[in-house]
Amino acid sequence: MSKICERMHAETEDITKIILQAAEKARAETSSEPEPGLTGKIKWPIECTVGPGLEGAIACSTKIGYVNGAKGWLIYQGYDIFDLCAHSTFEEVSYLLLHGHLPNKEQLDEFCAKLRSFLHIPHTLRTVMNLPLEQLNPMAALRFGANLMRQRLTWRDNESARPSPESAIYTDEDSIPMETKPMGEEHAIYEFRKKKRQRPKDARKNADDASDIESCMHLIAGMSSLTAAIKRIREDRLPIEPDPTLSHAGNLLYMMSGKRPSPEEERLMDVSLILHADHGMNASTFAALVVASTMSDIYFSVGAGIAALNGPLHGGANEQVIKLLEEIGSPKNVDVWFDKAASEKRRVMGFGHRVYKAYDPRARILGPLADYVTSKSGSKRAKTLLATAKKLEKKVATTLGKEKKIFPNVDYYSGLVYESMGIPQDIFTPLFAVSRVSGWTARILEYIAYNRIFRPRALYVGEFDKKYVALNKR
Numbered sequence: 001m002s003k004i005c006e007r008m009h010a011e012t013e014d015i016t017k018i019i020l021q022a023a024e025k026a027r028a029e030t031s032s033e034p035e036p037g038l039t040g041k042i043k044w045p046i047e048c049t050v051g052p053g054l055e056g057a058i059a060c061s062t063k064i065g066y067v068n069g070a071k072g073w074l075i076y077q078g079y080d081i082f083d084l085c086a087h088s089t090f091e092e093v094s095y096l097l098l099h100g101h102l103p104n105k106e107q108l109d110e111f112c113a114k115l116r117s118f119l120h121i122p123h124t125l126r127t128v129m130n131l132p133l134e135q136l137n138p139m140a141a142l143r144f145g146a147n148l149m150r151q152r153l154t155w156r157d158n159e160s161a162r163p164s165p166e167s168a169i170y171t172d173e174d175s176i177p178m179e180t181k182p183m184g185e186e187h188a189i190y191e192f193r194k195k196k197r198q199r200p201k202d203a204r205k206n207a208d209d210a211s212d213i214e215s216c217m218h219l220i221a222g223m224s225s226l227t228a229a230i231k232r233i234r235e236d237r238l239p240i241e242p243d244p245t246l247s248h249a250g251n252l253l254y255m256m257s258g259k260r261p262s263p264e265e266e267r268l269m270d271v272s273l274i275l276h277a278d279h280g281m282n283a284s285t286f287a288a289l290v291v292a293s294t295m296s297d298i299y300f301s302v303g304a305g306i307a308a309l310n311g312p313l314h315g316g317a318n319e320q321v322i323k324l325l326e327e328i329g330s331p332k333n334v335d336v337w338f339d340k341a342a343s344e345k346r347r348v349m350g351f352g353h354r355v356y357k358a359y360d361p362r363a364r365i366l367g368p369l370a371d372y373v374t375s376k377s378g379s380k381r382a383k384t385l386l387a388t389a390k391k392l393e394k395k396v397a398t399t400l401g402k403e404k405k406i407f408p409n410v411d412y413y414s415g416l417v418y419e420s421m422g423i424p425q426d427i428f429t430p431l432f433a434v435s436r437v438s439g440w441t442a443r444i445l446e447y448i449a450y451n452r453i454f455r456p457r458a459l460y461v462g463e464f465d466k467k468y469v470a471l472n473k474r
């Protein structure tokens with residue numbers, strides 16, 4: 001761990017304790033859950049049932065991350081999310097995702113120094129400052145920014161592809177075996193074959209290649225500077241330069257507020273960044289991979305990830321959770337609100353997940369952290385929102401939790417943590433992107449090493465043989 005991060009950990013032992021307690025609770029509650037199949041050695045072909053929304057489909061094989069929905073596990077490159085949150089930092093986790101192993105001290109120092117240098121994106125920021133940011137949703141501005149960053153480094157400018165041996169295939173188990181039946185009456189059963197493929201001649205370089213990883217680091221750092229600048233410009237303030245004595249999380253907070261964060265604030269943001277960094281073949285990761293698979297640019301691919309993340313069913317849910325809690329108003333209104341919402345078949349934002357049918361480990365950490373930060377420094381409004389959230393969680397647990405295994409997801413408590421840190425609501429989803437960009441870029445590098453363009457099929461249920469009728473006869 002770098003000196004800066006060592007200090008942050010030493011001064012926030014309370015937060016480490018909370019994470020370790022959450023880990024203990026998770027282990028105790030899920031140890032008796034059965035192991036899902038297909039997690040050991042894979043026997044090809046694999047048969048899987050595919051439901052609407054590609055539920056259950058295998059898009060690719062990966063070593064980057066694993067989500068075990070039955071047990072509520074989240075693993076990055078073999079490491080448990082609880083261990084990473086308790087002992088690691090976002091910088092180290094980004095290195096891990098991109099390189100596949102934890103760095104030694106020298107590698108980490110070099111990585112952190114380069115990441116810090118990439119926080120300076122003056123050319124991009126100058127262009128961003130000319131955008132009508134007050135009229136743009138911050139996620140739209142962030143997507144522009146990601147594409148504008150392309151001015152500097154791109155794969156297109158570095159075409160020296162070199163071959164590499166094919167790595168072993170582990171299936172992306174996060175969506176299989178299916179813990180739920182596909183929704184809807186009809187579904188298809190597919191047999192997946194492992195096709196031995198030569199590396200295509202036009203494939204880009206292997207994930208070990210330093211210049212590819214530089215593009216990823218450029219984006220990881222740049223998302224942070226962009227988000228901070230967008231927040232400030234929308235408040236009629238000028239962007240500020242990063243402080244070289246702060247961690248990545250610390251700089252993100254500093255560049256947003258202009259104030260050096262406390263060790264607790266820095267650590268809370270660091271933990272939140274670690275928790276959001278990667279999460280299987282989610283919609284934004286898939287969107288980013290689809291664009292990358294066309295041999296488009298990594299900056300455009302990340303732009304696609306940002307666009308997908310913006311939706312209220314995905315990263316946009318963290319903002320919606322606060323809106324929903326504001327609508328409920330106070331803990332005493334929860335029962336009436338919930339019964340009405342249930343009768344209208346309304347979705348409760350921040351609950352449910354395609355993969356988790358157990359408690360989301362990210363919510364297990366963020367829930368107690370929301371408690372911690374709100375009791376320490378939350379406003380009266382933040383305290384009411386949190387009390388309402390806890391009451392609503394209890395209500396959902398006894399209803400949707402029992403009936404449909406619906407539990408809080410990552411978005412339920414992340415907004416409450418940010419709220420108590422004084423971060424405005426419209427910056428919550430950009431913060432998700434600031435973190436998830438490390439997962440997007442790591443998976444893009446991994447995928448394009450053996451790239452094949454994504455091209456699923458649609459089942460045509462339309463008509464044939466219709467005769468064209470001239471406009472004046474319709």
Ligand SMILES: CC(C)(COP(=O)(O)OP(=O)(O)OC[C@H]1O[C@@H](n2cnc3c(N)ncnc32)[C@H](O)[C@@H]1OP(=O)(O)O)[C@@H](O)C(=O)NCCC(=O)NCCS
Binds near residue numbers: 053
């Ligand atoms: C995340 C989400 C999109 C996953 O969707 P999915 O895997 O397609 O799940 P489905 O839409 O098929 O839902 C399955 C069942 O659970 C119910 N359900 C799922 N999430 C629900 C929620 N948040 N509130 C109430 N009911 C929910 C559905 O109504 C459906 O019920 P039915 O079988 O009686 O029709 C969904 O849970 C959701 O919309 N959650 C709220 C938004 C959110 O928090 N997103 C952030 C995800 S990290």
